[in-house]
Amino acid sequence: MTVSAATSDSPSGRADGGAEPAHRPRPAAKRSVRARLWKERYLFLLLLPGLVYFIVYKYVPMLGSVIAFQDYSAFRGFLHSDWVGLKHFRKIFADAEVLRVLWNTLLLSFLQVAFAFPVSIVLSLMLNELKSDRYKKLIQSIVYLPHFLSWVVVIGIVTIFLKHEGIVNRLIGLVGLEPVSYLQEPGWFMPLIVLEVIWKESGWGTIIFLAALSGVSPSLYEAAVVDGANRWRQLWHITLPAIRSTIVILLILRLGSVLDVGFEQIFLMLNPFNKEVGNVLDTYVYFKGVQQADFSFATAVGLFKGAVGLVLIVAANRLAKRFGEEGVY
Structure with a gap:
């Protein structure tokens, strides 16, 4: 009763009869x-x-x-x-030359995704299997080095090896075969582009996959060995699932640039003999926008590329989430 009376008689309603402090410190979230x-x-x-x-x-x-x-x-x-x-956007689909260039771009991009993208995955899996850290670091350094070369240097090396009087044709001549015009033949253009991308960028692409593999617990492999799993089973059931989400994210990001196949590389490889199959959207925009001063049409093509990339990223991200992956966002 005494406590209740003291509490009720207190102006602040506190049992000790004291008044509340005039200024309370603000919490950090409300600053x-x-x-x-x-x-x-x-x-x-x-x-x-x-x-x-x-x-x-x-x-x-x-x-x-x-x-x-x-x-x-x-x-x-x-x-x-x-x-x-929308005059210039309608022109994109009305001009036969633009449609041909668009087909070249899509075909080359598909070849890069189908052949160049998996090489980084395979290379990272092979490097991950090496037991000696010394050899692993040595091989990593060797496969990383081409990434730091500019495309001008890479195309220069390719030209030295594959020109009509180059090293490759000299070796072919030694065995009695006719020389091949690799740089002029239209059929060789896209395979050479893909091989150049593989040689230059595959080693650099392994960095992300090796980082993902470093997070795999060794206890999983030990348990798999106890269960009798061989190296292939460990690779299929442990290693690949560990980097599956990374593969999906990188593939989604790659689809966003499906119409961007590399201006500098393509431009340096183009010549009058292979322009029919080698001219892509990037180089076409350069020829139209810079050389012919058709700035409006070149800008419309650039916006079209951006819109296609956005649609592909959104669609691929939703598809990835539908299959249980995290996606980009």
């Missing part, structure tokens, strides 16, 4: 944005150069995409060029 920015100002200063780069070189140039809906003239500018709506 103002300004206070948090000031507290972490040095971290945001580190972020600032990268943020400025993306704004200036990625987002601001997107404003120029408006010329895809104009008959743009460099003399009249953005504000005074005539608006033509």
